[in-house]
Amino acid sequence: MKETVWNRMEKVSLFSLCLFLVAFPLSVSVSQIFAGLTIAAGLPFLILRKNEDDSKNGALLPFLFFLGIYLLAFFSSLTRAGKNPIGSFFLTYVKRSEFGDFWMLFLLPISARIASSEKxxxxxxxxxxxxxxxxxxxxCISLFTEVRxxxxxxxxxxYALGDRLQHFSGNVGPVKLYLxxxxxxxxxxxxxxxxxxxxGLILEWFGTWNRKKDAFFWFQTVCVAIGLVVLLLNQSRSIWLGIFFxxxxxFLHGNRTLRKRLPSVSKRGKWTAVAILVLILLSSVFLLKDNWLIRRSVSQIFEIHNTENQRYYIYKNTLPIIRENPWFGVGGGNYTEFHRRRSETMIAREEQLWYELSITPRGHAHNDLLHWTTIGGVFAGILFLIFWGKLFLSFFGRNLEERFETLSLRSIGILALFPAGFFQCYLLDDEVVLPFFVFCGFFLAGKNADAGSSETTTVQNEGSAKGFGLGAAFRKRIRVLIQTVSALGIPLFLYWIFWIPRLNLEPLEAYNRRIRSADPGLIREVQKNILKFESNWNEKRDGxxxxxPRQAELPFQVEGCLTHRYPDPPQPRTEPFTFRIYVPERDENPPAHAEITMIERESFDQDQAYWAHAEKELKTSRFELKKGKNPIRPEDVLPKGPxxxxxxxxxxHDFRIRFSGFHNGKKADIPRLYFGRICDTELPLTR
Structure with a gap:
């Protein structure tokens, strides 16, 4: 009777886990229901029915490491609860903290137990x-649909009125594409x-190349091709980096294996492959040309200064929190409040950043390691790295050839989230972390060979190891350990190499005013000529x-300053908006005139409201320009109400600027613009 009950529970947990795999790409709510059923049926089975495979699949230690992270964050938060009633604390903590995802962690050992059975x-x-x-x-469907x-x-x-629409991405001919x-x-x-x-899909497809090309192979080929296109157009640069890593x-771990999987190709086949590669490259260039979101995503990878620079402010205000709370962190659910305080300190020092910091998301650190270290202390960060170390040890500890056609290879994508997590908190997103823990269980338990050929390979490898003796086994362990440390350390090292020069910038140096114009070249030229420091106005141009002149005479709109002063609730600004136009002495073809129109624009968070700022023209002024400093005080209408x-x-109050008076036949020299602290270059501001 008992065996029947256990067998039924095992079948229920397997069935609900399969339904979870179908549900999570479609609905997080439905997938959570099936995940809950899997835990309800699998947890008693895991605790009360011991299985010798549990020690082999290696899921227990990663589970305990991540459990330790959750507990450190919890106890740190508990020490900061003060005199709050314990019931109130738990209610608030569970609601607003990372602890809300705690139950999902149990899917790791449960999915590993389920996957321990070959059947x-x-x-x-x-x-x-x-x-x-x-x-x-x-x-693929969402690529062509305006609605979400x-x-x-x-x-x-x-479509319900008020629902957020898709982000427009670009055109391919007459076809509109969306993110x-x-x-x-x-x-x-x-x-x-x-x-x-x-x-996993790509590697399994690659592994079937040297077999007969049946209908299923071509179906997989189409799916892989569509998946890569969707990945490119999705523009998650952190995931691009993670998958590349x-x-x-x-490749480095199993290059011999991958070469064996390649089919023998005729001369005609090689030319066909080259033609396909050229076609793919030309298609990529075409997509890049007509897709402004992709162009922006690619260009910003290499820019230190850009207007999508919110991670700078997130990290700049997170690192001091870690320095002040190194051992135990600030506790789960407290990151937002501590980051808000640091942001307010920065705004008080640099008031121009008020809007920029108000729209900067501060719910998490946009870096998994950084976030867990901030809320749980340095020990939580160490446990986080050990957790990933265990996964990479499992990866490097087995030949890649033995993973083909196993569940482990099909769930190998979990490793991509380690480097990707340096730029986004994927392990705080319940829609991602839920399948992540399931896939961790699959990866650790699914490394067991399922095909006879793989089992034979395993036995042969074990026999070879015995033949070489303990020395070979020791060398293999050292090699695996070095590979694991490298897999953890190199991305971490490159991440800080990337960010250290950026974080050494002062907040206003990292800040760039938003510029709008019909001509992208004019935007870039104006952006280069907005001064961070006034003393640089007469420096020699880089090139x-x-x-x-025709481009230079087009109008462009530069982000101005706010009509009210910090702190909140703000008071109306009483001083006029002023800035300076500097015409360097060496310029050969500067403008003779500037027409400036003041534009009033709303200041709410467009990403939160998913609504564009409304704006209206106020007044237009015209100025004669000379070499050197040109003080600019446009006609304006200052607000009166609090x-x-x-x-x-x-x-x-933005500035729409139109230069004129360039000489034809020469390249135009755009003057340099200096806006002071808060568009206050001519009159000192007092509180």
């Missing part, structure tokens, strides 16, 4: 690929799921201007 692995391998196909298909699929389906296949997010709410969440599923590890609280009743 179950055979079933799960099919379902995990079906999950990948669903994810790619929904991403998740909301559209939940509303009964209707692909599948059934998810954000492109980063969808990118995280692609990072989990796409690498994972494939690099696979000749790349724009013509604000109940930022951003209500607070506006930007």
């Amino acid at each position: 179950n692995r055979t079933v799960l391998k099919r379902w995990i690929f079906f999950s990948a196909y669903l994810l790619v298909a929904t991403g 699929l998740g909301k559209f389906v939940s509303n009964g296949f209707k 692909p997010i599948g059934m998810m709410n954000t492109h980063l969440t969808y990118g995280g799921l692609l990072g989990l599923l796409l690498p 994972l494939f690099l590890c696979c 000749a201007s790349g724009i013509s 604000s109940l609280g930022f951003p209500n009743g607070v506006f930007f």
